[in-house]
Amino acid sequence: MFSNRTGLIFNMALMMLLSFALMSCTPENPQSTFDAQGPISEIQKNLFLFTFWIAVIVFIVVEGAIIFVTFKYRRKNDDLPAQIHGNLKLEITWTIIPAIIIVIISVPTVFGIWETQVMPDEEDAIIIDAVGHQWWFEFKYPLEEIVTANELHLPEDKNVIVNIESQDVLHSFWIPKIAGKVDMVPNHENKLWFRADNPGIYYGQCAEFCGIVHAMMRFRVIVHTEEDYQRWIEEMRTPPKSVSSGSDEDEGRKLFVGNCSMCHTNDSYKKAAYHKEINSQYNRWEEWKKDKENSAIVSAPNLTHFGNRLTLGAGIKENNYENLVKWIENPDSIKIGTRMKNHASIYNADIKLTDQEIQQIAKYLLSLKPENETTATYNKE
């Protein structure tokens, strides 16, 4: 059994050791805020570290004082110690010093707020409309007239302004390595700006509790070089590779049209498809609102060129044949509570797909890659 004193030292030491050991930054982790890959996250990280180190000094002084007094003034005898009631000078000093520290921290903070939260010029920026849905992310490029889901493609070194909204409940748009989050609020249009310094694949995640499977609402951000980005834009306007008639992919295409296309659009490479998709999504949502229990339609992720996506299910599983088959067969096996499972007619007891049909749909979807695709654009993670 520890004595009081040993116990106390042990606790304090353990706590400090643990905190520091576990708090060592691991910027290599996919969502670490210590690996700032753009000016916004850089400013936010620096402000944090500035305050953090001041806090560490305060911590050492205060905790040190606590440990010191606890040992130095242990009871030795029954005498009453000097009965000091206070010391105005001391109290004023230790009111003023924290006030000064607060002022010191405030100055760069206020600059940081204005720098990170005031939008740059729209002229030189990429504009994205990000719409939160339960439980997936819709990304629209109003200038380029492209629409996609759960994967955001951007060029390096260019300002990006994201118009952030939500179709249903609160969500939050967060790419930790690139910028702090901004919430997606229905009936509001929030804005976020950032820039990505380096090409790469970045992780994003919804960071506002949004219902049953909030934990599985994630996305990927792929930052390209400028040329690769332009190539990607072109590819999004190119039809997919044609499939030979009678092949599994072709059968899958027919099944897709019959069973999936009322919710999932996959041909937004066509001309005028952009506005059509916006209307379709709006209509699907209005339909769903009329009967939230039993509707056979709901707004759903756009699947144009799905074959090139890195993940499925909103950033949660690698997009490959095995996972895709599992997903189509029963989305609940990967992500419980999806609207797809609750509303798609193929999950009604009487309308079921055979195993072969599911495989055909999967093959079809994976074949959706642009005709002129150059594989250099995409690296699997």
Next chain:
Amino acid sequence: MSSIINPKQFQIPRIFPRPMSHSGIWYWLGTVDHKKIGTMYGIVSFFWFIMGGIEALLIRVQLSHAEADIISPELYNQLFTMHGTTMVFLVVMPLSAAFFNWLVPLQIGARDVAFPRLNALSLWVFIFGSILMNISWLTGEAPNGGWFGYPPNSTVQFNPGNGMTFWVLGLNVLGVASIAAGLNFIVTIINMRAPGMTMMRMPVFTWMTLITSILIVLALPVLAVAGIQMTGDRVYGTNFFNSEAGGDPIFWQHIFWLFGHPEVYILILPAMGMVSEILPTFARKPLFGYTFIIFSGALIGFMGWFVWSHHMFTVGLGPAANTAFTLSTMLIAIPTGVKIFNWIATLWGGSIKLTTSMLFSIGFIAMFTIGGLSGVTHAISPSDAQQQDTYYVVAHFHYVLFGGAIFAIFGGLYFWWPKFTGYFLNEKLGILNFILMMIGFNLQFAPMHWLGLDGMPRRIYTYAENMGWELSNLAATIGGFLIAISVLIFLINVVISRINKKLASGDPWDARTLEWSISSPPPHYNFVKIPQVEHIDDWWYKKYPGLLEGSPKQNKSPNATVEDTSNVDESKIHLPDLSYYPLFVGIGLSLAALGVIYTYALVTIGLILVFWGCIGWSTEPVNEPHKKHH
């Protein structure tokens, strides 16, 4: 309501006779004695502490590994919702109320609170309100929208079913309990202090109770409004937060946090009050800077109204609003910091005895400092954009609420236990309790700072394997179980100490305030003679009058003895008689709330009970007429 001077003329007919016996179940159900009420608050809220702890352990088990599927997402969402709601409303607030009830009348030299039956009402509304909220577990639909209930996720459009309705009705009922108690303690503290006890001679705990009570009566009505609006939306189809009708989800956040930020000061100020009593006792020195500590407490209470949107830095308020709230939040760090320095200065130069309650109090200062520092990093809106909704926030508030409030409450339990019961809690078990809790708590919550900065969001029932979060989560889970063991040790301590009954005198710690000048446990009338107060820490100076002349090494005055109750003629003592009306009003209120969910018949029955209870209460004399005054 009214004091009818001729009680024989009008009382509404009683269905049951008024309880008069001082033993048996009706003694407890009908008591209006602040000490009994305090005990009941303590027992019920400790029960909820264990429930909330089990909810936490289940959460931790699910998170101990990546992609675990021990708990389904729906159950997980219910667990974290109920864990947060339980710990805030059913544990910390009522445990603080237990201490308000026991200590305030004793510390100010009064025989009871200003309105004893209203006091009992607070207790019963709390108990039945807490049951109401937890009945939802039995229906399989516990609330699942988070303890903060943000719409639209909590609206009936996106969250049909009864779960969140239970939540919002439960909160409204509990709010009534808190407000009634707040009103009672404000009147008690302002109006019923012993002769000579000016405001600046009151013990710090009583001061903190006063400030907390003022915050309660001003903040809880705001929550009540949010609750009524959400009930209207969920049950009656109003549109306050219905985004499809133009309702604004951000508006809920404003109302909720306008309540919510003062609420966190409601949670911490009583704990600060307790620590401010314990430290001087075991350091044998007065509290350093009594005036500063009181003023900082009041300033924190006041400034706490101007910081609420720091909970909303990411919702898109704009740089001007974010700047304003960043600055106001940073300012509030100053009075908080002052208190920490004052407490350390209290220890400086003292003669420190590390009893269990002293260990918890010193632990409080250490842990609350950490929580306060992480709070300062939150105040900075840009870095908060990374921290918001991550485990970094979870770390922050657990350091201030567990390492802060709960540690202080445990310190208070060990300190005042002899006063409440007449015997000590075992010190050896107490120290084990402290050590395990300290280690377990830090093991659980320290890694969360890092997890948050590493990008782990809150309120997720699982996480992917390649995120690098598993080790910290596993450590946190182990820490959680260590905490559970330490609480078990506390419970064992309670049982063993009851069996061994190491008796305590009225003043076992050589303490400073009036409650230690009477026997342990106190007689039901508290003081044989209402004291005449001349100083802060009046009891201390009665014991050591030489200190007033500035001489530190003084012997105890032989005149200062704990009150002797042996010569008191109890037949001449008239305290308020028991009453069952508060119990029935409490039941009625919760029944009516339950009826809002299920059937108007139940609402009617509930309201009839409330109405009958109120009329009965108003016409019931404080004492039954057969007892004559002398």
Next chain:
Amino acid sequence: MSNQGVTVHHGEEINNSTGVSNKKLLMWVFLGSDVMFFGTFIGTFMAYRNKSLNGPYPADTLDIPITSISTFVLLMSSLGIVLALHYLKESKMGLAKFWLFLVIIMGMIFIGFQVYEFSHFAHIGMTPQANLFGSTFFTLTSLHGAHVSIGILWLIFLLYNEYKGNLTSENAVDLEMAGLYWHFVDIVWIVIFALLYLITAGDGVPPGGLPWTAGH
């Protein structure tokens, strides 16, 4: 006091600082808390002003002349209760009962006007469910009406006790508490009337069209 024969007179009040009895202080603090309650509802109303996505709008529905009458009645009832209290303190029981009775009647007239007003609104499609205006208007005014109704019940109870001889100049504080409550409810109504009726009653379709909605 000696150590023998401890006597406690419950209600013995050691009024330390304020000189205000426990009951009066309780009522004052309660009213402070009620300010926060009504303040939040009023704030909600003002925040949602001109934000309804569809009618009926205030301009279509509110009738200032009628509501002015009920407002006047309520204001006069505050004068009435001042007089009732005054006569009670002077033990002029006849006048005290008369004025208290009148206050109750005036309160009932106010509630009667509200009931009439609300049923008229329901007829023209203004309900709490219709839009934001309906939700905010009805919750605010209904909760105020509930406060008035509880006040009326309380005053009836007090009047009954006057008849039974239980309420006299000695325990007039009980009427004074109710009087404070009644004045408060009156003041809240003045604020509501000014904001909901006088200032916003001209609001029609929100200027600048309807707010932007997501999905488009």
